[in-house]
Amino acid sequence: MPQADTQSFRTALIQEEDLSLLEEVSMKTAGVSHLEMCIQCGSCGGSCPPAEEMDHTPRMLFAMLRAGMRDAVLQSNTPWICVSCYHCVVRCPQNVHITDVMYTLKSMAIRAKKYRDATAPEFSETFVDMVEKYGRSFEFGLATRHYLKHAPLRLVGMSTLGLGMLTKGRMSLTPKRIKGMPQLKAILDKAKELELTS
Amino acid sequence: MNDYLFYPGCSMESSAKAYYDSLMEIAEPLGINLKEIEDWNCCGATEYVGINLIPAYSLIARNLALAAKMNNGTKTVVAPCSACYLNLAKADYYMAERPALGEKVNQALEAGGLHYVPGTLDIRHILDVIINDIGLDVLKSKVVKPLKGLRVAPYLGCMVPRPDYYHRWSDPEHPIELEEVLKAIGAEVVDFPRATACCGGHMTQIGPETAYELIRRLISSAEKYKADIMVTVCPMCQMNIDAYQAETNRHFGTHYHMPIVFFTQLIGLALGFPPEKLGFGTEITSTKEALARIGVEVPEAVEEGAPRRKKEEGLPMPPRLLKNVKGKPRNAEEAEQ
Numbered sequence: 001m002p003q004a005d006t007q008s009f010r011t012a013l014i015q016e017e018d019l020s021l022l023e024e025v026s027m028k029t030a031g032v033s034h035l036e037m038c039i040q041c042g043s044c045g046g047s048c049p050p051a052e053e054m055d056h057t058p059r060m061l062f063a064m065l066r067a068g069m070r071d072a073v074l075q076s077n078t079p080w081i082c083v084s085c086y087h088c089v090v091r092c093p094q095n096v097h098i099t100d101v102m103y104t105l106k107s108m109a110i111r112a113k114k115y116r117d118a119t120a121p122e123f124s125e126t127f128v129d130m131v132e133k134y135g136r137s138f139e140f141g142l143a144t145r146h147y148l149k150h151a152p153l154r155l156v157g158m159s160t161l162g163l164g165m166l167t168k169g170r171m172s173l174t175p176k177r178i179k180g181m182p183q184l185k186a187i188l189d190k191a192k193e194l195e196l197t198s
Numbered sequence: 199m200n201d202y203l204f205y206p207g208c209s210m211e212s213s214a215k216a217y218y219d220s221l222m223e224i225a226e227p228l229g230i231n232l233k234e235i236e237d238w239n240c241c242g243a244t245e246y247v248g249i250n251l252i253p254a255y256s257l258i259a260r261n262l263a264l265a266a267k268m269n270n271g272t273k274t275v276v277a278p279c280s281a282c283y284l285n286l287a288k289a290d291y292y293m294a295e296r297p298a299l300g301e302k303v304n305q306a307l308e309a310g311g312l313h314y315v316p317g318t319l320d321i322r323h324i325l326d327v328i329i330n331d332i333g334l335d336v337l338k339s340k341v342v343k344p345l346k347g348l349r350v351a352p353y354l355g356c357m358v359p360r361p362d363y364y365h366r367w368s369d370p371e372h373p374i375e376l377e378e379v380l381k382a383i384g385a386e387v388v389d390f391p392r393a394t395a396c397c398g399g400h401m402t403q404i405g406p407e408t409a410y411e412l413i414r415r416l417i418s419s420a421e422k423y424k425a426d427i428m429v430t431v432c433p434m435c436q437m438n439i440d441a442y443q444a445e446t447n448r449h450f451g452t453h454y455h456m457p458i459v460f461f462t463q464l465i466g467l468a469l470g471f472p473p474e475k476l477g478f479g480t481e482i483t484s485t486k487e488a489l490a491r492i493g494v495e496v497p498e499a500v501e502e503g504a505p506r507r508k509k510e511e512g513l514p515m516p517p518r519l520l521k522n523v524k525g526k527p528r529n530a531e532e533a534e535q
Contacts, residue, residue, distance in 0.1 A: 030251060030299060031292040049396045049415075050408045081408065084244045085396035086360035090370040099361075106248035120404045127245040131257070135239040137208040146403060154406070161441055161482065168480040170213045179237045183310040184260060190309035191256035194302045 021068045028196055029097060029104045037094040038062045044088035044098055054078040058088060058098050061105075074114035079105040080121075119150045132188060135178030140171050200331050201272040203265045203319075204232035207282035207433070208240050213441075214433035216477025217278055220462040221324065223471050227340050228332050232276065235265045241285040244400060255299060256306040258289040263312035265319055274320045276327055278462075280357035280432035287321040291363045323358050325431050325461065326366050329375050334382045342470040344384025348492045351390040351425035352376040353416070353458070355435040359394055370394075379461060380429060383468035388423040392416050397438040406442075410449045413438055417446070417456040426488040428458040436460060441482045457485040467494060 026035040038059070045057025055076045056064065064073050079102040088098045106124070109115045126145050130138040143162070147155040165171040178184065210218040225232055238261050246254035265275050277283040293300035293316035300316055307313055328337065354376045359367045367373045371394050377387050395416060398409030416439060420428050430436050439458040447454055459481065466476040467489075478485060479497030489496050 028251060030247070030255065030288070031295045049412055050401070053405075053408055079248075081405065083356075083396045083399045083401055083408075083412070085356040085399070087356070087371070087396075089361045097361075100247075103247045104251070107250060110249060121249075123400070123404045124245040124248050127243065128249055131240045131242065131246065136211075137240045137243065139208075139212055143403075150404075157445070161444070164482050165213065165441065168482075170215055170480055172212055176211065178239050180239075180260075180310075183312075184239055184257075187256050187260055187306050187310040187312070188253050191253040191303070191306035192250065194252045194305060196251060196296075196298055196302065198298045 021070050021073070022065050025065055025101060025104050025108070027198070028108070029100050031097055031100060033101055033104075034094055034096045035062065035065070035101055038066075038096055039094055041093060043091045043093065044096075047087040047091045048082075049085060049087070050081050050083055054081045058082075058102075062096075062101075071114065073105065074109040074112050075116055076105075077117065078102070079109065080115065080117070122146070122149065130175070132185070133177075134175045135181055135184050136176045138172075138175035140173055141175060199229050199231045200327075201231045201233065201270050202274050202276040202327065203268055203270065203272060204234045205238055205241075205261060205265070205275055205277045205282055205286060206234065207277060207279035209279055209433035209437075213437050214279070214460070216463055216480050217433060217436070217460040218477075220460060220466045220471075220476040221278060223475055224462055224465050224469055227469055228328065228337065230327065230332065233268065233270045235261060235268060235275070238264060241282045243281050243285075247285075252299075252302050252306060255289050255292070255303050258285050259293070259303045259307055259314050260310065260312060261286065262290060262319060263307055263314040266314060267312075273318060274322055274327075276322055276324050278324045278431070279434075280323070280355055281434060283321065283323045284357040284361075287364065290316050290319060290321055321364075322366070323431070325358065325375055325379065328379060328465075334378060337379065337465070338382045341383055341468045343468055345464060345468055345492050346384050346386075348385050348464075348488070349388050349424055349426045350380050350385045350464070351388050351420040351423060351428045352380055352393055353390065353420075353428045353430045353435060353439075354394050355430060355432045356394060356396050356399075358431055376429070376431065376461060380464065383465055385464065388420075388425045390420060390423055390425065392419045397432075397435040398442075399434060399438075402438050402442050406445070407449070409438065409442065410446045413442060413446045414450055414452070414454075417443060417454045418452075420456050421454060425456070426491055427485060428456055429461050429464060430458055431461055439483075443483045455483065455487075457481055457483045457488050459485060467492075473497075 026033045040059055042059045045051050045059050051057055056078050061078050082102040084099050086099055110121050115121050123146050126142055130142055242254050242257045277286055293303055304313055359373045360370045362370050380387050396412050398412040401409035436458055463476045473494055473496045485496055
């Protein structure tokens with residue numbers, strides 16, 4: 001879709017006061033999100049494997065974005081249920097990068113502390129902690145820390161599986177650390193100062 | 199020999215060791231020369247990007263910058279893990295599509311003395327390389343032990359065929375590539391309708407009930423189409439179907455037994471490598487019965503949980519307790535799926 005069409009669509013149909021949330025989300029999304037091009041067809045929700053567990057289908061969430069319903073959007077469990085399967089993305093007739101928009105909404109919900117269930121955000125944060133510490137993911141550390149905090153009872157049931165993974169050499173008790181940790185840390189520290197603003 | 203830069207990804211060192219081992223075995227006979235990117239880091243999986251965008255893309259881009267600096271006569275990066283493949287490809291694509299992102303990421307990289315010009319590298323999946331660079335004819339010519347009689351369900355998963363910004367695959371939802379490779383090594387490929395359906399991804403950790411349902415749909419479908427084994431290209435898919443199958447069975451009161459292995463492991467068998475060199479035996483859901491069909495003996499994998507009942511008529515039970523038997527739909531809704 002040419003950029004000019006996006007622009008004229010924006011000016012024609014959207015009042016300025018409603019722009020902020022929609023544009024903010026679009027701007028904070030990695031590629032060109034095409035979010036403002038959504039025509040509310042519902043292909044996304046119809047394609048979504050776990051849609052029935054979502055508070056709002058992606059289509060509904062995008063309508064709420066356009067309506068400027070910031071708190072309701074950031075409290076919705078929808079982005080946290082998204083499994084990143086990209087079925088909706090390849091079926092969307094408007095080429096909206098739906099999965100990436102979900103990532104943006106997660107990060108906005110974390111910053112605004114609006115999410116209602118901490119399990120998923122804290123799992124992501126634990127994962128990222130490990131990566132920032134070692135440069136590689138560390139499954140044993142991630143799993144134990146996550147289960148101890150969020151599902152201690154499940155840990156008991158999982159012990160056989162964990163043991164199986166350990167004895168079959170599929171999980172290590174110690175993390176692997178990359179050599180370039182100072183370099184990676186410098187990169188990530190700098191990156192944290194930067195935001196997408198245009 | 200075709201030269202490639204190799205990004206293994208964290209899973210290949212741990213949960214998907216069988217993928218790594220089998221790929222290393224088959225690389226040489228297929229003429230694939232993999233040079234590991236020096237001191238690569240984690241791609242952030244599906245977690246970092248949901249927390250902080252610029253750091254997430256900078257983390258990925260460090261790998262791209264390191265790869266672009268390597269000098270082995272190629273600019274093609276090969277990743278075997280679906281999430282790694284997609285993250286690397288997406289970073290390269292989005293840094294070009296959204297120059298503002300490219301600039302910020304490079305500002306961050308410069309703090310570590312690195313730089314990456316989007317478009318420098320070609321990011322490809324190992325399945326794409328085997329089909330399009332090596333070719334099915336070469337693959338067929340190397341087969342010494344066709345997997346005749348093994349019914350396989352080709353399970354490609356999500357992140358290899360989708361979103362496919364580079365248009366490398368035949369179709370985003372019904373691609374034929376994995377099927378073609380499996381046919382080339384003599385396996386009997388079942389018409390698996392859920393070939394690119396989701397395994398639940400990280401939901402096995404954060405929302406297990408969501409994941410169990412997606413896993414159940416996959417294994418019940420594979421079983422309905424009478425597959426002996428599922429075949430995947432993705433460490434996360436393998437882990438979810440293999441390691442969480444027992445939990446899924448407990449959750450639904452089902453008795454499915456559907457082993458899943460990496461496609462490189464089956465290629466290895468067809469090329470004549472012994473199963474223990476290909477990582478067989480490290481599955482949680484045993485492949486023993488399935489591979490016995492083609493005369494391959496694998497070390498016994500440890501089954502999680504209680505032993506599986508072999509036959510529904512094994513014990514004299516009242517009919518109401520017999521409803522959850524292996525392979526049969528429990529209700530109309532399940533029969534439909």
